[in-house]
Each structure stands twice: as C-alpha cells, then as structure tokens.
Amino acid sequence: MKTLIFAVLIAALLSGGAWFHNNAGATGYDLPINALASAPNDAEIVVTGKNGLDGPAVIVLRIDDAQSTDYWSRVNLERKVPPGLFTFRVPIASLKTPRRHPLDRQTLTLAKLFASPSDQRVAVEHATVEIPVPVHAPASDVIALDFGPEDGAIFPGFAKVAPGDPMMIGRNLHTRDRPGGDALVADGIEGIERLVLKHRPGVWQVTLWTEDVGEWEYLPHALERRIRINGETAFYRRMTHADWRRQIYLEGRGHEWHLGKTAWDGFGARRGGKVTHVVDSPDGQISIEFAGSNLSATFLSGLVLTSVGDAQTLKNIEAERRKRFDETWRFKTPDIVAEPAADTLKLTGGGTVFAAPGTHARFEITARSPHEIIDPAPSLAAPERHGTFLPGTIFAGHWRLTRPETASTLLVADDRHLRGDADALSIVPGLPRRYTVLVPVPEATPPGLYRGQITVAGRALPISVDVLDIALPETDKTIGLYLEDLPLHRWFKTSATEARLCDLSALKSLGLTGVAPPMTAPKTADAREAMMRDIQVVRLAGFSTPLLGYTPLKRLQGRDNWTDLLLQAETVLTGRGENIYWSAADEVSNDGHDLEKLRAWIGEIRKAAPTARIAGHFNAERDQEVAPLFDLALINSGYGLDQDSINALRDNGTRTMIYNVGQTRLAAGTFLWRNDLDGYLQWHARMPTADPFDPTDGREADVQWLYPTPDECPRVPDIDRGLLDMADGITDLRWLLWLDQEATRNATAVALREVILDRVAGDWSTDKNLSHMDLFHLRESIATLARNLRIPD
Numbered sequence: 001m002k003t004l005i006f007a008v009l010i011a012a013l014l015s016g017g018a019w020f021h022n023n024a025g026a027t028g029y030d031l032p033i034n035a036l037a038s039a040p041n042d043a044e045i046v047v048t049g050k051n052g053l054d055g056p057a058v059i060v061l062r063i064d065d066a067q068s069t070d071y072w073s074r075v076n077l078e079r080k081v082p083p084g085l086f087t088f089r090v091p092i093a094s095l096k097t098p099r100r101h102p103l104d105r106q107t108l109t110l111a112k113l114f115a116s117p118s119d120q121r122v123a124v125e126h127a128t129v130e131i132p133v134p135v136h137a138p139a140s141d142v143i144a145l146d147f148g149p150e151d152g153a154i155f156p157g158f159a160k161v162a163p164g165d166p167m168m169i170g171r172n173l174h175t176r177d178r179p180g181g182d183a184l185v186a187d188g189i190e191g192i193e194r195l196v197l198k199h200r201p202g203v204w205q206v207t208l209w210t211e212d213v214g215e216w217e218y219l220p221h222a223l224e225r226r227i228r229i230n231g232e233t234a235f236y237r238r239m240t241h242a243d244w245r246r247q248i249y250l251e252g253r254g255h256e257w258h259l260g261k262t263a264w265d266g267f268g269a270r271r272g273g274k275v276t277h278v279v280d281s282p283d284g285q286i287s288i289e290f291a292g293s294n295l296s297a298t299f300l301s302g303l304v305l306t307s308v309g310d311a312q313t314l315k316n317i318e319a320e321r322r323k324r325f326d327e328t329w330r331f332k333t334p335d336i337v338a339e340p341a342a343d344t345l346k347l348t349g350g351g352t353v354f355a356a357p358g359t360h361a362r363f364e365i366t367a368r369s370p371h372e373i374i375d376p377a378p379s380l381a382a383p384e385r386h387g388t389f390l391p392g393t394i395f396a397g398h399w400r401l402t403r404p405e406t407a408s409t410l411l412v413a414d415d416r417h418l419r420g421d422a423d424a425l426s427i428v429p430g431l432p433r434r435y436t437v438l439v440p441v442p443e444a445t446p447p448g449l450y451r452g453q454i455t456v457a458g459r460a461l462p463i464s465v466d467v468l469d470i471a472l473p474e475t476d477k478t479i480g481l482y483l484e485d486l487p488l489h490r491w492f493k494t495s496a497t498e499a500r501l502c503d504l505s506a507l508k509s510l511g512l513t514g515v516a517p518p519m520t521a522p523k524t525a526d527a528r529e530a531m532m533r534d535i536q537v538v539r540l541a542g543f544s545t546p547l548l549g550y551t552p553l554k555r556l557q558g559r560d561n562w563t564d565l566l567l568q569a570e571t572v573l574t575g576r577g578e579n580i581y582w583s584a585a586d587e588v589s590n591d592g593h594d595l596e597k598l599r600a601w602i603g604e605i606r607k608a609a610p611t612a613r614i615a616g617h618f619n620a621e622r623d624q625e626v627a628p629l630f631d632l633a634l635i636n637s638g639y640g641l642d643q644d645s646i647n648a649l650r651d652n653g654t655r656t657m658i659y660n661v662g663q664t665r666l667a668a669g670t671f672l673w674r675n676d677l678d679g680y681l682q683w684h685a686r687m688p689t690a691d692p693f694d695p696t697d698g699r700e701a702d703v704q705w706l707y708p709t710p711d712e713c714p715r716v717p718d719i720d721r722g723l724l725d726m727a728d729g730i731t732d733l734r735w736l737l738w739l740d741q742e743a744t745r746n747a748t749a750v751a752l753r754e755v756i757l758d759r760v761a762g763d764w765s766t767d768k769n770l771s772h773m774d775l776f777h778l779r780e781s782i783a784t785l786a787r788n789l790r791i792p793d
Contacts, residue, residue: 252693668729
C-alpha cells in the first residue's frame, strides 16, 4: 500500500469552510443543507460560540432527512456547555439517529443549531464545515490508518481502513463503532488475524491503538493477547479473571481528579490500549499478527508508522486527541472547591446529631490543608456513654469528573463516590477532603449523650450522638434501588450469589426496605427454579416488601410459548407464597410506542395469567391514558408528580410508586409521606456503561450507587453519597409516621403536622426546591416535640 498522501486532504479542504453564522432566525440557526450534503466523510461541523448565562446551556444540532418522522429518525445531538466561550466538533460521519442509523445526506430537509431553551445570551457565533488539517506535515515516511466502518469518523490526517481492504486477513472481521472515545479509538475492526503493510526498507516505529472501549454494560475482556510484528513479540499479556478485574476493570478506581486536571487526564489518556514497537524491515514489508483468548484480542482502531527518530508525530497526534476530547468533555466545579485555602490543616463539621434507636447518626467532616498529607490516617473513637459504645464507619469522598445527566457531555467535579477504604486517600492542597461518618444506633440503645471524636492527621474533632428515648414505627413502603449483578459475572460465567448477598446486606444495613433485584427469566423449568432462588436470596437478606421483576417478562416477550411460560411461573410463585410485580412497560412514550398495541399486550398478559400483577414505568403525560391499566405504576416528574395525577391512579386502584427523581432524600421520605405513595425505586445500584470509572465511554452515563471494589465483598463498601441521602429520607419518613401516631392524641403534634403539610405541598414541581437542610429542620422539629413530650412538667 502506498503511504498516505496528506496533500489530498489539503486539496479537499472546503474553501474557507461553509459559514453558518448570521443565519440566525426566530427558531435557531439554519445550516446550509447543500454544504452538509456535499461534505466528504472525513469533514466535521465545528461550532463556536458564547454562553452568557450563569449556568450551563444546551446547544442542539437537529438534522432531518426525507425519512425523518420523529425524534428517533433524525439526528438530535446535544452539547451542554458551561458559561463562557465554547467550541465543539461533530464529525459528518457521526450524523446518525439515536438508533445509530446514518442519515441520507442527499435527501436532507432540515438542519438547525439552536439553544434549548432559547435565550439571547447563548449565541452560536460561528459554525463551519471543515476538513481538519492533519496534525503533522505531509511526509513520505509516515503511515496513519484509522480502522472502522466505511462511514465511521476519521481522525485528522489518517486514512480510513474498512473491511474488504486487502491489507487485512481475518476469517471473522467485524466493525465496532462505539459512542464513546475520540475519533481515533471510538471505532475499529475486530477479527484481524494478520495485517501487512508495504513500505520502504528501514527501521520503523509501529504504534497501535488496540482497545475496544466498549459500551452499554460491555467491556471487552480478552484474558490472553499476543501481538507479533515481523515475528517479534510486540505485546503479550495473560491474566486470570481476578487479574483482569484488578488491572483492567478497576484501573480507574484509583484515579482522582485534582485542580488543573481535565477529562483527558482522567479518562482519555488511559484509554485506547496504545502499543509501540520498533521493527527492522529489510524488504519494506511489515507483518502484524493478532491472537488471543477471544475476538476482542484481535481488535485494532488505529495505526501509525513513523521513522524511529520522529517523536513529534506521535506527540502531535496525542495532543490533538487531548484537545478534541477536552472540547467535547467540558466540566464545572462546585462552589466548595473555590472556597479560600486554609493556611494550616483545618477540620470543620462534627457537632451533635440526634438519633432514635434503630436509625443512624451522620456526620460530615471537611479537611483542608495548604500542603499534601499523604497519610492522614482518619480514625474514629466510637461515641460512648457509661461503657456503651456506638461503633461507626468512616467514608472518604473521592473526587471524580462525573456525568450527572444521562446523555450530557458536560461533566461535574464531585466527591459523591464514598470510599470505604478512607485511609487510602491523601489530602491535597486546594481541594477539600470530605469524610462522612455513619454511626448506627441499635435498637434498645439507652438514651443519652454519647461522646466520641474523629481524628485526621493527628487533629481531633469531637462528635456526639444524642440518643432519644423514642421508638419510631417501621415503614411498609418499598424504598430502594434497582439492582443487577456486576456484568463481569456474565462475561466470565462466574457465580454472583455471594456478591449479590453482600450488596443486599449493605443496602439493608442502611435501612433500605425494598429492591428491584436481578431475576432469571423463567424460560424453562430450570430457569423457573433459578428465578425462585433469586427471590429467596432477597428474602434471606431481610427484604420483605413486594418485589418488582424488572426484566423477566420482557425477556419472555416474543417467544412463541410466552403465555404458557408466564402462567407456569405464576403458578410456581403463588404456590410458594410469592407474588411479584411483572414489569411490562418501560417508558413507552420514549420510543413512540402505539398505546393501542400496549393495551392489547396488557390484555394478552391478563388472559394468559389472570393472577399476574403487572407493573409499568411512565415518564410522560401521554402515559396517563394507559397507566390505570396496570396494578403498579412507577411514575416520575415527566408523568406528573402532583396530587391530581397520584390520586387519579389511587382512585383507580393502581398502586403508585415514584422512580428516578432527583432530591433522593425528599423522594424517599417527606414527599412519599405527603402523598401516601407506595414506595420509591431509584436507578441503579450497578449499571456501569463499560469501564465503571469512565463516564465518557457510552451514550449514557454510568449509574452506580454501589461501586466495584477489589474485594467482591468488602467490609465497608464503596457507595454513592445519594445512598446515604436515601437512608436519611427513610429515617425522615419514620419520624413523620411517629408524628401521625402522636397527632391522634396530642394537640401540639396536630399543629406541627399541619405546619409540615403547609410547608410540603405534595407537588414535585415546588417541593423539589426543599434543600437537605430544610428536610433536616423538619425532622428536628419533630424530634424536639418528641423530646419535650418525654420531659415531665
């Protein structure tokens, strides 16, 4: 193959680009359709502008072709940009619908850029179609190849290599086009057994990018991999399952964001699987062989061949990757990072927290230091009173760039990841280290003040737990998380039972009352028994509330005998005293589903298994037409979280839960109480997209409130901060239930209850503005009443 001729790219550069600015209209910025239609596949749309808002803004690129009829059949790309100047790029090759179908650029009917919502302070100043300038000067001794589908994005200055190219030999060649990564590593070809390059004789440096970055609960996992170049071993690795988990799957766990670092430093720099090898080629032929334990060992996304003395080419390529990655993945920092630096080690927080037996006390401690403290050795002296100790747990907030909105490209620096191995994290200048101390208060703990302290880097901070003489009622509401096993158990076909029990035990210990657990689809008699064992594991962990079967019915759907299988499963469940809710609809309006077909589907289920209890998830007002058909409706703010919507379901006899809302503490407690809802489930305990510590490698964010750790069952798990907010919400609920009881016999309790009912409207659109501190004060007012009622006149 001849070397890549970069002059072709320069000659093809569109004259000055096709400028879209000054095309502003009442509904956005019109993009010239002709420029998009005639642009070559390696071109890109470059958008620059300014966000004059105080917070982030969303820029939307919408493009329709003749076949576009709805959201799912057109291009809808959103870029969330922070305040200030912004630039982002959209490769022409990436103009695909949400279902990954490419547009027909010869039949385009609409192309617009607009801010959502519209605001004159958000401006697209320039938008061009450009062919990127190569990242290095044209040179006869450089080969740069980008492997992937014919219509895939192309990295600047590289030539596309697609299946069918004679340089590749492989019996099972497949392209991979992932939503994450940059244009160089996002796509590639799997199944390459041999690759042959023709060049001039000499000593050459060969650089390969070999990692398939994965997507949607899948991270490729070759345990053995070998790459040979002209007969020499360029790379060899052989691992056990445990090795792979520790070295690959958990590689990102130890990476922490610090001031001055970008998304590239945290994610892009460590992805791609770069392999470099120097090879002597007396005849100018370079033969590269790939082998390993599965097809992912034969994956290749990029190749660069340079002379041995040419270090600048690779530097330029990596610099361009960094620039593009950081343009796409901007981030913002919270106010706590901008607070003045300490001139010496400073601890704040602590104090006294009241708690009832059977709940917990939570303390937030912040440590700041002007210099690095490598081993702060945080420790807890358990609160004690008259020889009774209340042992607790210390978590340390680990700073990461996270993706709080599912499909957004704007990251946020936060420390929501609470590490159970708190002593493994140092304190660095300019960044607060926040410690969370959780002190369980067992049932029958004698009332009184329990004093203890937390020590960080030799400095102590007192804490106290004021245990009240009160018994809070339990709740029968289902409050918890959706839960699946870590996907690596499926990949390696290893048992997940022990790890699942550990997860369930951790959730139960925090006071969670329910879960939507993993359940085997009952496709055979053996699978039905496996499903029953799945349920038994949940019961063994102490969860007694009704269970939601999120996936089993969906996995039966489409099988010829699904009605028989459902009836058989229902019969077995009923015979053993179990009766789950079968999830039969999942945000039906999102995919534009025909609601009449949904009605028919529900009718078929009722006919097949009359005792089956059917659940559905609803997130649009349109769904109010069909939600009453279900025994259990899980709704969120898109459906309508107000008393009219909720009462309409209740009047129909449909049990109602909320799911996937912000303000976890509010949802798990006060809002649930105000509307007498049946429960709250939040997505998700374990749903990493691919790499569990890279939020950029999927079309959606990683969602995980239990983080993977080196040990499958650690003494103290890594958790999301939101899990403690949920636990606090459940405690709020129990205090409110106590208030309900007390109001049947005490006028002061009646008055306080009325005050809270006035403060909390029962409408999510307003109640969501209640802060964590607001909810704390509501609980504190109830606790003050309880304390006063126990003090004799």
